Amino acid sequence: MSRAKEIALSWVDGNRDLIVGLSDSIWEYAELPMREFRSSMLIAETLEGQGFEVELGVAGMPTAIEASWGAGKPVVAIQGEYDALPALSQKRSPHKDPVVEGAPGHGCGHNLYGASGVGGALAARAAMEEAGVGGTIKFLGTPAEEQGVGKVFMVRDGCYEGVDAVLGHHIGVVNSVSLKSSNALNNVKFIFHGKTSHAGSTPWQGRSALDAVELMNAGVNYMREHVVPSARIHYVIEEGGGQPNVVPDRAASWYYIRAPTRPVVEEIYAWILEIAEGAARMTRTRLEVRFQTGIYNKLPNRALAELVVSKMREIGAPSYTREELQFARQIGEQIDPEEKRTSGYACPGWEELMDVDLNTNIIEPYGEGETVGGSTDTADVSWNAPTAEFNTGSRILGAPGHSWMVTAVSGTSVGHKNAVFAAKVHAATALELMTDPDLLQACREEFRERTKGRTYRSPLPPDLKPPTYEPG
Numbered sequence: 187m188s189r190a191k192e193i194a195l196s197w198v199d200g201n202r203d204l205i206v207g208l209s210d211s212i213w214e215y216a217e218l219p220m221r222e223f224r225s226s227m228l229i230a231e232t233l234e235g236q237g238f239e240v241e242l243g244v245a246g247m248p249t250a251i252e253a254s255w256g257a258g259k260p261v262v263a264i265q266g267e268y269d270a271l272p273a274l275s276q277k278r279s280p281h282k283d284p285v286v287e288g289a290p291g292h293g294c295g296h297n298l299y300g301a302s303g304v305g306g307a308l309a310a311r312a313a314m315e316e317a318g319v320g321g322t323i324k325f326l327g328t329p330a331e332e333q334g335v336g337k338v339f340m341v342r343d344g345c346y347e348g349v350d351a352v353l354g355h356h357i358g359v360v361n362s363v364s365l366k367s368s369n370a371l372n373n374v375k376f377i378f379h380g381k382t383s384h385a386g387s388t389p390w391q392g393r394s395a396l397d398a399v400e401l402m403n404a405g406v407n408y409m410r411e412h413v414v415p416s417a418r419i420h421y422v423i424e425e426g427g428g429q430p431n432v433v434p435d436r437a438a439s440w441y442y443i444r445a446p447t448r449p450v451v452e453e454i455y456a457w458i459l460e461i462a463e464g465a466a467r468m469t470r471t472r473l474e475v476r477f478q479t480g481i482y483n484k485l486p487n488r489a490l491a492e493l494v495v496s497k498m499r500e501i502g503a504p505s506y507t508r509e510e511l512q513f514a515r516q517i518g519e520q521i522d523p524e525e526k527r528t529s530g531y532a533c534p535g536w537e538e539l540m541d542v543d544l545n546t547n548i549i550e551p552y553g554e555g556e557t558v559g560g561s562t563d564t565a566d567v568s569w570n571a572p573t574a575e576f577n578t579g580s581r582i583l584g585a586p587g588h589s590w591m592v593t594a595v596s597g598t599s600v601g602h603k604n605a606v607f608a609a610k611v612h613a614a615t616a617l618e619l620m621t622d623p624d625l626l627q628a629c630r631e632e633f634r635e636r637t638k639g640r641t642y643r644s645p646l647p648p649d650l651k652p653p654t655y656e657p658g
Contacts, residue, residue, distance in 0.1 A: 190317040190621065194309040194613035195501065198606060201308070205609055206602045208232060209301035213597045216270040216290040219330035220653050222249040225268040229304055229327055236308050238325065245343040247652045250336055251327025252345050255311045256320070260626055262310075262616040263324040263346065263571075265354040265564070266303030267296040267331045276593035280516035284590070291593035294332065295357035295580065298596055298605040302355045303327075305605065306612020313617055321620040324349065328563070330653075334373055334481045337563035339652045341570055342644040349571045351490060351619050351629055354564055355608040357596065358577025360533040360545050361503045363491035366484075366553035369418060369444035370451045371561040372645070373478040376402060376462050377425075377438040380471040385431045392433025393470050396426050399437040402465035406441075406458055413454050418444035418559055446557045448482050448645065478653070480645030483557070484565035485636050489628040490574040490615075491551035497614040503546045503579070504603035513598065514543035517582045517591050526584035536583075544600065545579040569642040572629035576611065580604035 198205070212225045226249040230242040238253040251266075274291030275284040284291075307325040314323065326345060328336035340346065358364075378399055383392030406419060413419075421441045427434025443458060445451045459475070466473040506514070526540055534552050539545055567573050580601050585591040595601055619626045 188617070188621065190313040190319050190617045191614045193316050194313040194617060195610050197309040197312040198305060198610050198613065201305070202606055204232070205301050205305040205605055208304060209297050209602060209605050210597065212268050212297035212300050213292050216275065216292055217268070218272060218290050219269040219333045219335065220247065220249060222268050222329050225300065226251055226327055226329065229266065229268065229300060232304055233307070233325055236311065238311070244345055245340045245652065247329055247336065247339060248654060249329040250340060251325065253307070253325040254322055256314055256322040258320060258322060260350040260620055261322040261324060261348055262619050263326050263349045263352045264303045264307045264612050264616065265352060265567070266300040266325060266327050268300035268327065269296055269330050269332050271332055271588055274588065274590055274593050276590040278597045279594060280513050282590050291590065292596045293588045293590065293593045295592055295596040295601065296331065298357060298580065298601050298608070299355055300327070302605045302608035302612060305609030306353070306616065309609060309613035310616045313613065314620070319617060319620050323616060331563055334371055334479045334561060334563045335652060338479055338481055338566045338644070338646060341566045342646055346567060346570050350626060352567050352571050352573040353494070353612050353615055354573070354575035355612065356575055356577055357580045357592065357604065359581050359583055360577060360579050361498055361548040362533070363494050363551045363574050363576045364553045365486035365488060365491060365551050366556045366558050367446065367486065368484040368558050368565050369446060369561045370448045370481060370483045370565070372443045372451055372455050372480045374443065374455070375424070375438060375440045375476040375478060377436065377474040377476065378466060378469070378471045379474065380433065380435045380469065382435040383433045385433050389433060394433050395437035395471050396434045398465045398469040398471045399423055399426070399439050401468055402462050403439060405461035405465065409457060409461065414445060414450060416446050416557065417450065417454060418442070419454070444559070444561055446483055451480070477647060477650060481561055481563050482565045482569055482642070482645065484562065485568040485573070486554065487568070487572040487574060487629055487632055487636070488551060488554070489625070489632045490572050493618060493625060494574050494576045494611060494615050495548065495550060497611050497618065498548045501607065501610045501614065503548050504607050505546065506544055506600065506603070510598070510600050511544065514582055514595070514600065517585065517594065518543035521582070521584040523584070539583055543582050545583060547579070569637065572633040576608070578604040578608050
């Protein structure tokens with residue numbers, strides 16, 4: 187192991203309390219997308235206190251962060267997320283027990299993602315300074331991942347320009363890097379404007395916006411048979427009117443439209459727009475379309491993924507105490523064993539893990555050629571630079587994503603150990619890229635090959651401004 191990496195790993199060990207404290211504070215704040223004011227301020231102040239040049243509020247988003255230390259090439263960026271999810275408040279308990287009923291909680295573990303990213307960037311900076319490593323280390327704080335917002339706007343507005351490689355960390359069920367792609371997505375709201383009237387005595391004088399929403403949804407549901415089977419179209423009715431005896435003059439639905447590639451999403455979206463316009467004509471209402479965000483499918487980078495996994499092996503995965511394993515077992519006992527078999531997050535070797543709650547295995551990058559059903563704005567980053575978002579195994583096997591179970595573990599010492607481990611992986615990988623030109627070149631060459639003949643164009647309308655609060 188090089189001297190620079192030894193310095194970085196030692197820095198993480200010596201500053202473990204800083205990383206854990208950051209994770210716990212973000213976990214306790216549990217702020218919704220685009221409202222991560224306390225979390226982003228804490229991160230910005232932490233980075234600034236360690237010598238980074240920090241700008242809080244980039245790309246038109248008050249909670250987005252661009253921070254850097256060093257000068258010149260290469261430039262390695264480490265991402266951090268810190269948004270929570272609604273209604274997933276949970277105590278550090280192995281049984282469902284909200285801190286505040288209905289309040290947000292970190293049911294996707296983004297408190298760990300933010301803390302590990304900051305820890306990795308600070309450790310790399312310490313090693314670069316002491317060992318004389320040239321280059322620039324960046325931390326990019328990306329809000330509202332759960333809405334697919336932050337990174338897409340930051341890419342469009344130049345925050346990733348000139349970056350040679352990007353690293354990210356997310357909780358998972360194994361220590362590795364998935365090479366699976368993700369679904370591209372459009373996130374859109376359809377608002378219909380009608381005319382109120384007494385629904386009993388003079389309904390003919392009204393124009394029901396709710397009728398338009400229902401007709402649109404019916405049309406989309408008939409369309410499903412005629413789109414590619416891998417597409418995903420889901421919606422909620424956000425507004426449906428006030429009470430039954432008033433013809434509603436406003437109703438709204440919120441759609442996520444997903445498919446394995448950007449062109450297929452755009453094709454389906456164009457059809458859905460026609461259906462929405464048809465619903466407005468049928469009901470003589472006015473249609474308003476609010477395009478929230480759009481994202482691409484993710485491009486893997488095997489060369490960078492293999493480098494990350496090699497650093498994981500050098501460092502060694504976390505081990506757990508008897509008390510931590512017992513905590514995990516208490517959660518695991520509430521999971522139907524069949525869910526371990528059918529989970530969309532199953533990893534290679536799951537057959538041998540049926541009696542395991544916390545997976546400490548480190549495995550080679552996996553899943554090349556497959557596509558997961560979900561979407562992430564990290565995908566847009568991956569079209570602009572070699573990118574690897576690695577997983578560490580802090581999620582209880584079989585536990586649903588976006589659940590109280592994830593919130594609980596993310597606030598405990600199990601989560602802390604994964605944040606510290608990930609910070610070391612971030613720093614070690616970044617320093618390897620900075621000091622070995624051949625490794626960085628291999629990542630670049632693969633990136634060029636995967637994007638050959640394809641051009642990234644921001645899916646966002648040029649005049650679209652990011653929401654300054656949770657989209658809606």
